[in-house]
Amino acid sequence: MRILLIGEYSRLHNSLKEGLVALGHEVTLVGDGDGFKQFPADHTIDAAISKTKLINLPRQVLFRLFRYDIAAIERGLRFYFLLRKLKGYDVVQLINEAPIKTTAAFEKTLLGRLTGQNGKTFLLSCGVDYISVKYMLEGNFRYSLMDPYYADESLLPYYRYILNYIGKKHKKLHDFIFSKISGVIASDMDYVLPMKGHPRFLGLVPNPVNLKKMEYQKSVITDKVVIFLGINRGTYHKKGIPFFEKALEIITQKYGNRTEIIITENIPYNEYINLYNKAHILLDQVYAYDQGYNALEAMAKGKVVFTGAEKEFSDHYGLTEKVAINALPDVDSIVNELSYLIENPTEILAIGKRARAFIEKEHDHIAVAGKYLEKWGMML
Incomplete structure (x- = not known):
């Protein structure tokens, strides 16, 4: 055809x-x-x-x-x-x-x-x-x-x-x-x-999602949890980036040397997907019920993604465990979710593994x- x-x-x-x-x-x-x-x-x-x-x-x-x-x-x-x-x-x-x-x-x-x-x-x-x-x-x-x-x-x-x-x-x-x-x-x-x-x-x-181009990277956490935020100025407000920025300020004060924050802005797609390779957590968007493309590709790589993962999404796919973090338009909620992951790094590994399996099953x-x-x- x-x-x-x-x-x-x-x-x-x-x-x-x-x-x-x-x-x-x-x-x-x-x-x-x-x-x-x-x-x-x-x-x-x-x-x-x-x-x-x-x-x-x-x-x-x-x-x-x-x-x-x-x-x-x-x-x-x-x-x-x-x-x-x-x-x-x-x-x-x-x-x-x-x-x-x-x-x-x-x-x-x-x-x-x-x-x-x-x-x-x-x-x-x-x-x-x-x-x-x-x-x-x-x-x-x-x-x-x-x-x-x-x-x-x-x-x-x-x-x-x-x-x-x-x-x-x-x-x-x-x-x-x-x-x-x-x-x-x-x-x-x-x-x-x-x-x-x-x-x-x-x-x-x-x-x-072309899984051949999105190689799974099992997270290895030694001393720092790496958090990535990629900003597109054109979608800055509609993706709720200010919530992530405020949350990161609190996380930096709270955890200091236990985290590394990477922030980029308006970079080409091929450069973007390579820059977040070292990250364990990716902050995507808050005003969503399901995942967009950036989130899915990061999930395919085994990242823990803060994005849309509402009940409507979980019910549709019959999920009983988290494959992504449902990021709400609430700074305290984001801080609490990040804090839990930083303090429980084994959960980062578990969610990242489930994320990859989900993409393989539903998005190949x-x-x-x-x-x-x-x-x-x-x-x-």
């Missing part, structure tokens, strides 16, 4: 492609690298010209004055000139409702052309979109990534792109896409909950690729 994957945010589509290729399928991936993360793609639509020194300054001025980013137009144009190559595929899968990341009107035109020259189209719910944002704003989650904005509306610049998903322009794009797709697949419980009961919802398929990229084929096949 010929499969076209559009967009990349977390390496989900790269891992899925690797699984599908291993099963004998022809797969093409189109993406823009997702900024500093630099994810690979077969065809790039990265706004390279807009990032040059000559263009970037007027680009920034235009954006500040009119909230208009010329990089969005460049990505759209690059995709437009690719369209003649992107035809004749049996399945097209979109990473998001706006996978090209151009203007809503241009996105609608391009996706209309794309869906018209290929087979069935499927949509992933693996990040913010119209339905998930609406679900959050209606207060259906016990807590959500919108909470920092509710507490401090001065954070609007960090949340504007999320709120755009419920704006009139994007709503039109959302409706258009749902008129074209054969179904929606959720990547974890954070997106299952908003989609429940929707007629186009095909269910959950776990994130694929080839097995997950097979589940995608099943979902797509239901609608072909």
Whole structure:
């Protein structure tokens, strides 16, 4: 089967492609690298010209004055000139409702052309979109990534792109896409909950993790427990990083030389996954019910990850023991969990071992690729 994957945010589509290729399928991936993360793609639509020194300054001025980013137009144009190559595929899968990341009107035109020259189209719910944002704003989650904005509306610049998903322009794009797709697949419980009961919802398929690229590293703790925090400024508030920073300040004062803290900021993906190799504990995010991609890859390496691991997640997978630490938006809770692990290092080893076993069972990229084929096949 010929499969076209559009967009990349977390390496989900790269891992899925690797699984599908291993099963004998022809797969093409189109993406823009997702900024500093630099994810690979077969065809790039990265706004390279807009990032040059000559263009970037007027680009920034235009954006500040009119909230208009010329990089969005460049990505759209690059995709437009690719369209003649992107035809004749049996399945097209979109990473998001706006996978090209151009203007809503241009996105609608391009996706209309794309869906018209290929087979069935499927949509992933693996990040913010119209339905998930609406679900959050209606207060259906016990807590959500919108909470920092509710507490401090001065954070609007960090949340504007999320709120755009419920704006009139994007709503039109959302409706258009749902008129074209054969179904929606959720990547974890954070997106299952908003989609429940929707007629186009095909269910959950776990994130694929290429275990061959994520070698298990049995934790060896000699004198210090190493804790890693990787900060992405673009998601600083919505991942609840301030809770981790405050917790680490307390842990440093409390345990001193018994811990080593590693903090990085906005580094490329390949550099990021290597930097946390020596860590025993990785701090990922607090506003989640299930694990995102960063957490899963760290778990595959045998790390203890502070992330989403709520009851909904445990119930879905039938878990009776911890495979990750459920990180709540509460400094004291995070400090207590970290303190327990520092004082009981054998538990770090036990959770890390269970984490790897869980990823092997539920997230192996080839097995997950097979589940995608099943979902797509239901609608072909």
